[in-house]
Amino acid sequence: MAGTHGGPPLVRASVGLPAKSLGNAALWLAAFLSGFVIEEPAPYELYMVLLSVIWLAFGLKLRPEFGPLIICMMLYVAGGVASIPMAQEFGDAVMYIAVSGFLAITAIFYAAILADEPDRFRVIQSGYTISAVFVAMIGIAGYFNLFPGAEYFTLYSRARGTFQDPNVFGPFLVLPTMLIIQKLLRDSVIRNFALLLPLAILLLGIFLSFSRGAWGVLVAAVLVVYFLALVTEQSNRRRARLVFLGFAGILACAGLLAAALSIDTVSDMFSQRARLVQEYDGARLGRFARYALGFQMVMEYPLGLGPLEFNKYFPEDEHNVYLKGFTTYGWLGGFVYIAMALWTVCALVPLLFKSRPWTAFTQCVFAVFVAHLILSVIIDTDHWRHMYMLYGLAWGMIATDKIEQKRARRQRLAAA
DSSP states (O other): OHHHHHSOHHHHHHHHHHHHHHHHHHHHHHHHHTTOBSSSSOHHHHHHHHHHHHHHHTTOOOOGGGHHHHHHHHHHHHHHHHHGGGOSSHHHHHHHHHHHHHHHHHHHHHHHHHHHOGGGHHHHHHHHHHHHHHHHHHHHHHHTTOSTTGGGGEETTEEOTTBSOHHHHHHHTHHHHHHHHHHHHHSOTTTTGGGHHHHHHHHHHHHHTTOHHHHHHHHHHHHHHHHHHHHHOOOHHHHHHHHHHHHHHHHHHHHHHHHHHTSHHHHHHHHHHTOSSOHHHHSTTSHHHHHHHHHHHHTTOTTOSOTTOGGGTSSSOOOOHHHHHHHHHHHHHHHHHHHHHHHHHHHHGGGGGSOOTTHHHHHHHHHHHHHHHHHTTTSOOTTOHHHHHHHHHHHHHHHHHHHHHHHHHHHHHHHO
16 A cells, blocks of 8 residues: 555556556546437436445545536425425426436536646547547437337437437437537637548538537527637737638538538428427417416425426426526526526636646637527426536636636745
8 A cells, every 4th residue: 555655657647557557447437428318317427326326435526616517406305305396297207307406416427526636628628529429329210210210219200319308319410510610710620620520520420419409509609609710820820710710611511511401301390390489389388478478487496396297287398498497497496597597608618728738628618508508498398307517517617717726826925
C-alpha cells in the first residue's frame, strides 16, 4: 500500500494509468449507449446504474460548484413523489417518478465527472458522436428499408433509429452535428474533409425523422453556434471565411434538400410534416388548447394531478415539459424546473466567451440546450435521456469554471 501512494512517480503512473484508461473507456461506453433506448429498461439505464455506483464508491465527488443542479433535481423529484398519491394507477406512478429520480442521478453523475476532470468532455464527445452516427445510419436504413426487418426502425413512415419516437431520435442527433459543424467553422475544412461524411449522415437522419422539433432545434443551434463563432473571432480574415462558409453551408443544405425531395415518398412526407400547425395542434382539444386548459387546471392542484394522469382528463398527454412540471411534480416541481432551466442558461453564458480548451464544447452544449428548452414548450422532454445529459454537461462545465476561478484566487493570494 505504501508503495502505491508513496513510491516513485513512475510506479504511481503505472498504477494510475490503467485505472484512468479503464474509467475513460467506461465513460465512453456510457455516452455511446445513450443512443439505444428503443426498449425499456434500456441498456443505457442498466449500465448507468452500475457505473454510477462503482464511480461513487471509488470517490467521485459531489462538489458544491454544481450544488444548484443537485438541489433542483432533488426538489423536482420530491415534487413528483408528493404527487404520487394523486394518481389512480399507483404502481405506474411510482415507476414513472423512479425513472425521473434515476435520470436526475445521471445528470449529477455527468456534472461530477466533468468537474473532477474537465478533459473528459473529449471522451463523452467521442462516444456520443460515434453513437449518433451509428444510430442515424440505422434510422436511414430503416426508412429506405435497406435490409429485411429494417422497417422496425421507423414509426409512422418516419425514421426513429434505436429510439421509441422519431421526435426523440432527431433531437438526439443535433449535439454531435453541432460539434462537427463547429469543428469545420473553426478549423480548415480541407484538413477535416473526412468529417463531411458523418455530418451528412447526421443531417439526413435528422431530416428523415420528419420531426419539426428536431428541425427547429438544429436551425436554432446552428444560428447560435455560428453567431458565437463570428463574435468571438478576432481576425477579420477568419471572420470573412466564416461568412463564406455560412453561404456555402446554406447552398449545400439546399442542394441536399433538393436531392432528398426528388424522392416522391420523402417529398410527400415533407409537405405533410412541414406545415406549422397540424390538425392535432389546433383542434378543439388539440395541443395548444390543452396548454391553456391544463395550466388553468393545475392552479387548483398544488400537488399536481399525479404522474401519467393528464391524459385521463384530455385526449393526449401534455406535450409541454413546463406544463408537465406542474401536472406531474406539483407546484414545487413546476417552479423548480423553470428555475433550474433559467439558472443553467444564465450560469453558462459567461463561459461562452472565455478562452478555454473546453469553450467550443460548452458553446455547442449551450446552443443545443437552449434549443431544447424552446422545444420543450411544444414537446414533453421530461424523460429524454440526452436532455438530462445536457443538464449534467452544462453544470460540469459551470463547476469547472468555478473551480478554476477558486484555484486562480488561491494562487494570487499565495503569490502575494
